[in-house]
Amino acid sequence: MLQQLLETGLRQTMNSLVKPVLNPAVPVSLQRRIVSQAYRSSIPPRGARFQKAAVGGVPATRTTYGNNPYGAVLYLHGGGYIIGSSATHRGMTGHLAKTSGCSVVTPDYRLAPENPFPAALDDAEACWNGLLEEGYKPEQIAVAGDSAGGGLSIALAMRLRDKGLPLPASLTVFSPWVDLTQEQLYAPECEPVLQARWTSKAARLYAGKEPLTNPLISPIFGDLSGLPPLLIQVGSQEILLNDAERLADAANRDNVQTRLEVFNSLWHVFQVHSGQLDRATAAMETAGEHIKRHLAG
Known part of the structure; x- marks a missing residue:
């Protein structure tokens, strides 16, 4: 009962505080400031440690929990490619470091x-490449991300594959945004976080002069063959549900080991509430187990 009340309260909070800000009428600079404040409600587990770093010449935050013996996770944050940072995602990366047993590196791309x-x-x-230079082997690195960062995770794996380079041990994506054309968005009865007109504007800002169908912008239009084992998690109350399901279908078509988990009545990147919402905590535990399972010892 308490969890149901918490879900209702969090849904209302997202709908009243976050969704109005994710609006093309709000200047991007203001979106960034407000979202950075809103994400302070996402609390990392006690014992998580955060250290600023430069990895491959890119500013980043390295998140650790305990001894982190398993390897590293390259975590690509969401935000429609226009907002978000390693700081906004400390709650998520802290919980992922705990459940995966890995050091989590989040670049401020x-x-x-x-x-x-x-x-x-x-x-x-x-x-x-910076993680490789630090001494990690490709099979000791997982790649994960949420929303735009989920799409970016797939695009990174595709680029590495196309260059004939070794691939990460696994991919984990939360509410991935993989079709920036917006032509097959889901229409949930309740969408407490995203507005289609905001994602449409963000897509155009990110793509610039490139077509939205470029597979490295919208991975759903690319060949996924050869990619590592893939875990996809998505809520049923979000406009990106179709993106997640289509990604799973395409990955299965291209013989990628794939697991899709749809969480009834939950919203976009609900894992941000790990440590508060039981189902979010359980989802993050599943993600951590997926990562550990596929890392080389």
Whole structure:
């Protein structure tokens, strides 16, 4: 009963405080400031440690919990490629460090509109290379991300594959945004976080002069064959439900080991409430187990 009340309260909070800010009428600079404040309600687990770093020349935050013996997670934060940072996602990366047993590195990749595609992807690749330079082997690194960062995670794996380079041990994506054309958005009865007109504007700002169907912008239009094991989590009350389901279908088509989890009545990137909402905490535990399972010892 308490959890049901908490879900209701969090849903109302997101709908009244976050959704109005994610609006194309609100200046991007103001969106960034307000969202950075809103994410303070996402609380990392006690014992999580955060350290600023430069990984591959990219500013980043390294999150650790305990001894982190398993390896590293390259975590790509969400925010429509226009907002968000390693600071806004401390709650999520703290819980992921705890459940995965890994050091989690979150780059502050360059954002649009100041830095459109391929800046974010270039920074993600540079950070990946930086982890290799630190001594991690590819099979000791997982890649994960939420929303835009989920799409960016898939795009990074595709770019590495196309270059003939070793791939990460696994991919984990929360509410992935993989089709920036917006042509097959889901229409839930209740969407407490995202507005389609905001994601549409963000897509255009990120793509710049590139077509939205570029597979490195919208991975749903690409070939996923050869990618590592993939875990997809999504809520049923979000406009990106179709993105997640289509990604799972495409990955299965291309013979990628894939697991799709749809959480009834939950919203966009609900894992941000790990440590508060039981179902969010359980989802993050599943993500951590997926990562540990596929990392080389």
